[in-house]
Amino acid sequence: SQTIHQWPATLVQPVGSPLSLECTVEGTSNPNLYWYRQAAGRGLQLLFYSVGIGQISSEVPQNLSASRPQDRQFILSSKKLLLSDSGFYLCAWSVLRSEKLFFGSGTQLSVL
Amino acid sequence: EDQVTQSPEALRLQEGESSSLNCSYTVSGLRGLFWYRQDPGKGPEFLFTLYSAGEEKEKERLKATLTKKESFLHITAPKPEDSATYLCAVRVQGGSEKLVFGKGTKLTVNP
Numbered sequence: 001s002q003t004i005h006q007w008p009a010t011l012v013q014p015v016g017s018p019l020s021l022e023c024t025v026e027g028t029s030n031p032n033l034y035w036y037r038q039a040a041g042r043g044l045q046l047l048f049y050s051v052g053i054g055q056i057s058s059e060v061p062q063n064l065s066a067s068r069p070q071d072r073q074f075i076l077s078s079k080k081l082l083l084s085d086s087g088f089y090l091c092a093w094s095v096l097r098s099e100k101l102f103f104g105s106g107t108q109l110s111v112l
Numbered sequence: 113e114d115q116v117t118q119s120p121e122a123l124r125l126q127e128g129e130s131s132s133l134n135c136s137y138t139v140s141g142l143r144g145l146f147w148y149r150q151d152p153g154k155g156p157e158f159l160f161t162l163y164s165a166g167e168e169k170e171k172e173r174l175k176a177t178l179t180k181k182e183s184f185l186h187i188t189a190p191k192p193e194d195s196a197t198y199l200c201a202v203r204v205q206g207g208s209e210k211l212v213f214g215k216g217t218k219l220t221v222n223p
Contacts, residue, residue, distance in 0.1 A: 006155075043116070043213035044156075044199070059210060090155050099144050099203055101211065103155030 002027035006091045006104030013111050019064075019078040021107050023091030026072065031093040033074040034101065035066055038088040050074060086111045114139040114204050118214035125221050128189045133198055133217045136182040141205030145183050147176050148199040150216065156199055159185075190221045 006023045013019060025031050035047040046059045048066035056066050063082050067075045074091060091104040115138045125131055137145070144163050148156035160169040162178035169176045173194065175186045185198055197218045201211040 041215070043215045044201075044211075045213075046210050049210070092155070100146070100158050100161060101156075102158065103148075106153070106155050108153070 002093075002102065004091060004093055004102055004104045006107060008107060009105065010108045011110070013081050013109065015083055015111055016080045019076070019081050019085070019109070021076040021089055021091075021109075023074045023076075023104055024072055025093045028072070028093070028095065030071060031095060033068060033072075034092040034094075035074065035076050036090040036092060036103075038090060038106075039086075044090065048076070081111045083111050085109065114202070114212045116200055116202055116212050116214040118198075118200050118217050120217060121215070122218045123220070125187075125190055125219070127191055127221055127223050130186070130188045130190070132187070133185040133219070134182060135185070135200030135214055137200075137202050137212075138181075139202055139204045139212070143203040143205055145178055146201045146203070146211065147183070147185055148201065150197045150199055152197075159198075187219070190219075192221045192223050195219055195221045 003026045032051055034049045036044045037047055038044050048056055048058055050056050050068045053068055053071055064078050089107045092101040094101050117136050119134045144161050146161050147159040149159055150156040160176040165180045167178050173188050177184045197216040199213055199216045201213040203211050
């Protein structure tokens with residue numbers, strides 16, 4: 001069966017520090033991969049998605065970047081965090097051309 | 113601009129008290145409407161996908177319906193374990209992989 005791993009679960013970082021969140025998927029090949037952010041009082045916002053290794057699409061211009069170094073690995077990064085980067089970050093995957101998303105357990109990021 | 117609006121923002125029910133959650137959408141072309149359940153501090157869990165007006169899906173005490181402008185999530189005789197935030201999302205035409213999510217309805221079922 002397919003599983004998605006996302007870590008860490010909780011992260012507290014000072015303003016200006018770097019960020020690296022990692023997500024891996026097991027049990028499937030060539031998945032579509034996504035990073036979403038959920039801020040308090042707002043709906044889930046798509047940040048990045050990837051349909052293959054090295055292929056990244058950005059939905060929102062911001063302080064973050066994403067990379068997909070391997071087929072089932074998706075990384076969210078920042079060189080310098082801002083206060084506004086705080087939120088609940090979710091990684092998700094879907095089968096190519098399927099439309100159902102499977103989400104990871106999320107990372108609660110607090111930038112202080 | 114594609115929009116998804118969910119109502120109410122929060123709903124409190126007594127155990128066994130049936131009700132409905134609403135998801136209205138304004139999109140250029142609907143390719144699918146999705147319902148998810150999200151427990152506090154966790155990622156959303158997929159419930160249903162609806163594709164065309166008149167379609168219905170059921171799972172235990174939940175039934176989702178779709179019209180041309182909105183979807184309803186009906187909860188029949190809810191139990192405390194049904195307490196969660198229910199999210200609605202739509203996929204629109206145009207080839208984008210993006211789902212547009214509503215802000216959710218937080219459901220609390222009291223014993």
